Amino acid sequence: xxxxxxxxxxxxxxxxxxxxxxxxxxxxxxxxxxxxxxxxxxxxxxxxxxxxxxxxxxxxxxxxxxxxxxxxxxxxxxxxxxxxxxxxxxxxxxxxxxxxxxxxxxxxxxxxxxxxxxxxxxx
Amino acid sequence: xxxxxxxxxxxxxxxxxxxxxxxxxxxxxxxxxxxxxxxxxxxxxxxxxxxxxxxxxxxxxxxxxxxxxxxxxxxxxxxxxxxxxxxxxxxxxxxxxxxxxxxxxxxxxxxxxxxxxxxxxxxxxxxxxxxxxxxxxxxxxxxxxxxxxxx
Numbered sequence: 510x511x512x513x514x515x516x517x518x519x520x521x522x523x524x525x526x527x528x529x530x531x532x533x534x535x536x537x538x539x540x541x542x543x544x545x546x547x548x549x550x551x552x553x554x555x556x557x558x559x560x561x562x563x564x565x566x567x568x569x570x571x572x573x574x575x576x577x578x579x580x581x582x583x584x585x586x587x588x589x590x591x592x593x594x595x596x597x598x599x600x601x602x603x604x605x606x607x608x609x610x611x612x613x614x615x616x617x618x619x620x621x622x623x624x625x626x627x628x629x630x631x632x
Numbered sequence: 633x634x635x636x637x638x639x640x641x642x643x644x645x646x647x648x649x650x651x652x653x654x655x656x657x658x659x660x661x662x663x664x665x666x667x668x669x670x671x672x673x674x675x676x677x678x679x680x681x682x683x684x685x686x687x688x689x690x691x692x693x694x695x696x697x698x699x700x701x702x703x704x705x706x707x708x709x710x711x712x713x714x715x716x717x718x719x720x721x722x723x724x725x726x727x728x729x730x731x732x733x734x735x736x737x738x739x740x741x742x743x744x745x746x747x748x749x750x751x752x753x754x755x756x757x758x759x760x761x762x763x764x765x766x767x768x769x770x771x772x773x774x775x776x777x778x779x780x781x782x783x
Binding site: 617 | 645649702718722740
């Protein structure tokens with residue numbers, strides 16, 4: 510069975526860029542799911558199983574940090590690895606994301622090689 | 633606070649990393665008229681209060697969007713609005729990082745995009761202004777930051 514990934518970003522453009530970067534980095538997924546914010550992602554994870562989540566932090570409605578908080582309280586999804594893809598490179602915000610369970614971070618703008626470096630350790 | 637160099641460095645990093653295009657800083661009279669068909673804006677708060685904006689003519693905005701998505705884009709549509717919003721988000725993120733290295737904590741809002749033939753953007757209480765023009769193959773665009781000067 511192949512690997513499934515969920516990309517969470519309020520920007521449709523960024524979701525497409527992430528998908529293209531994943532392909533350019535050599536990753537192949539059985540299925541790529543998309544969500545526009547944390548709440549949409551939680552709703553989706555109620556019916557879909559994924560192996561990896563790539564999430565923005567700064568989003569309207571439910572941001573990436575709140576998504577991590579709520580995910581950590583749900584036994585069905587709390588162990589799915591999450592990598593943050595964000596303009597928020599500050600150690601305080603990334604530190605908070607990691608304390609909430611994020612397994613890594615990729616700073617926008619990014620290259621396929623940087624995606625490979627971070628995801629290669631998880632997949 | 634060398635804001636101009638931060639705007640240039642952040643913008644050029646995005647173009648070279650994600651768009652595979654060169655954005656070359658150009659001379660721009662801040663008082664000169666500039667026709668923008670779409671502007672992306674993002675507010676900042678914290679140790680620096682203000683707004684960063686990117687102003688693009690249609691040809692530049694569609695060119696940037698096409699380079700982001702790897703497709704041909706003919707006119708300003710939802711993809712273009714979204715792409716310019718993401719561009720301003722990343723430029724502001726780079727500027728925030730640069731301020732962070734100087735010990736300033738800047739918080740980002742969520743980007744907004746306006747498209748049309750005639751609009752004016754004001755930033756309340758902002759007395760400081762830095763504006764940098766960049767040339768790309770499709771033309772010139774502006775990166776502007778209006779801010780309340782630091783105490």
